[in-house]
Amino acid sequence: MSELGFGFLRLPLLDKKDEHSVDYAVLNLMTDLFIEKGGRYFDTAFTYLGGASEEAVRISLAERYPRDSFILADKLPSWLIRNSEDCRKIFEKQLSRCGVDFFDVYMLHWLNEVNYINAENCGGFEFLEELKSEGKILKSGFSFHDSPELLDKILSKHPEIDYVQLQINYLDWESLAFRAKECYEIARKHGKEIIVMEPIKGGTLANLPPEVKEFFPENKISAASAALRFAKDLPSVKYVLSGMNSPEQISENMEEFPPLSEKELSALKTAAEIIRSKTAVPCTGCSYCSGVCPVQIPIPRYFEIYNEYCRNPEESWKIEHAYSGLTRNFSRPSDCMRCRLCEANCPQKINIVETLQKVSRTFGF
Ligand code: SF4
Ligand code: SF4
Known part of the structure; x- marks a missing residue:
């Protein structure tokens, strides 16, 4: 049974132009509500909101809740490291920014063809093992944005990795560009537990074109819940991350639903075809660019x-x-x-x- 995770990438801001202007009045309400409804998993990264995301973890979570009441995942930017000293320096900074002395899950962030080579050359995988033996992280992993072939290669070389974080949603599931289903199957073949990112594709699957809305009668299921359920129902999925930015979204996303029926899954497939034909640019708003x-x-x-x-x-x-x-x-x-x-x-x-x-x-x- 998978759990919903609270992604600290798109946080409520007081000034949309300033990513450091986190609105703590709203964020604290959201954190409280998420925990009250049984949520435990929080996800951040060194580069999210230029570092403000990790600070928000400290202010809204670590300074307000006992350490054993939440699970915290953080990520090492695989493209910024040049050697093992960099890995250590960044890691120590992350612990201090987040106000914790260990991470439950620690991942190499954003592996693709180029970043993977860099992570190997800088001893990134060995660093994860070192941290595990020191008790500074409990589980290791990496987030991944490339082909199933590369994923297979990495997992064959590094069976010690615990989690793989993949972009999975019903729009990308059978897409030839993302090959989400194939990546998912490779991770399962290697016996890995999966953390899903972008289940609502940066909000795209919550703001649907009018022709698609009819697939989701509001009194039965919202478009966002349908997208989350698609990811949550998949076997081997441990956590599904959602970048929520209002208490209403937390309440809606934390609602429990039965698994999607065959009829609902087929409706999602048709919805995906229509959305694909209507979305000019499949941008998720992550701002990495x-x-x-x-x-x-x-x-x-x-x-x-x-x-x-x-x-x-x-x-x-x-x-x-x-x-x-x-x-x-x-x-x-x-x-x-x-x-x-x-x-x-x-x-x-x-x-x-x-x-x-x-x-x-x-x-x-
Ligand atoms: S264009 Fe920029 S914001 Fe959009 S998905 Fe690509 S990196 Fe993210
Ligand atoms: S290609 Fe254009 S948009 Fe992209 S980083 Fe260079 S200047 Fe900016």
Whole structure:
């Protein structure tokens, strides 16, 4: 039976432009509600919200609850380490930011072809084992964004790993780009327990186009619950992470439902086909791209506006207004220098440069 985990990536902010402006009045309410409803698993990472996520773990959780009442997972940024000393330095900083003296789960963050080689060269896997023997972490793992072939290779070389964190949702399940089902099957073949990330695909599966909404009559099941249930029902899934940012979302997501029926699963498959045909850019809003952009283009915000424009062309005037507002305060899509640093960081494999050009052409500047 899987459990819902509270992902500290998209936290409520007082100022949307400032990722350090965590709204603790709301976050503390959410943490309390999550724990009151039986939640235990919290997930953060060194790079989430530029470090503010780990601080939020300390302020909202570790300083307010006994250490044995929650399970805490953190991640080592596999692309930032250059040697084993870096691993140790970052780890110690994470413990101090989170206000704890051990992590229940500690993972190499974001393994793909490039980051995996770096993690191997820097002794990342050995470091995890070292921490386990010191009692500073209880379980090891890695989050993964690449092909089932690479996953198979890593798990064959590192059978000592306890957990694999995979992006699984009903939209990506049979997608040729993400191959979520194949990755899931590889993890199971190696006997691993799975932690699911992005079960609602950054909110995409909660904000559905009108044609799809009819599949989820509100009095029976919400679109977000259906997406969570899809992931929660899969065997070998231990935790399903949800990046909730209001107490209402916590209440809704923590509700218990029976497993999806065959009929409901087939409705999700049809819904996925319609959503795919309606979503212009499959961006989840994770912001991994904008963090490395030398001209600081708020890429996910432009993609969100563009998706809205494609979904609701009849409301284009409202959306154009939002677009001009954004260009007044931030760099524009047309400021892109085509360095492609963002694309190397995008877990959704979006062709960001060309898409930004398309966005710029659509809005005329
Ligand atoms: S390619 Fe463009 S959007 Fe991407 S990081 Fe470079 S300048 Fe920024
Ligand atoms: S473009 Fe990619 S990296 Fe950037 S926010 Fe969207 S999904 Fe994340």
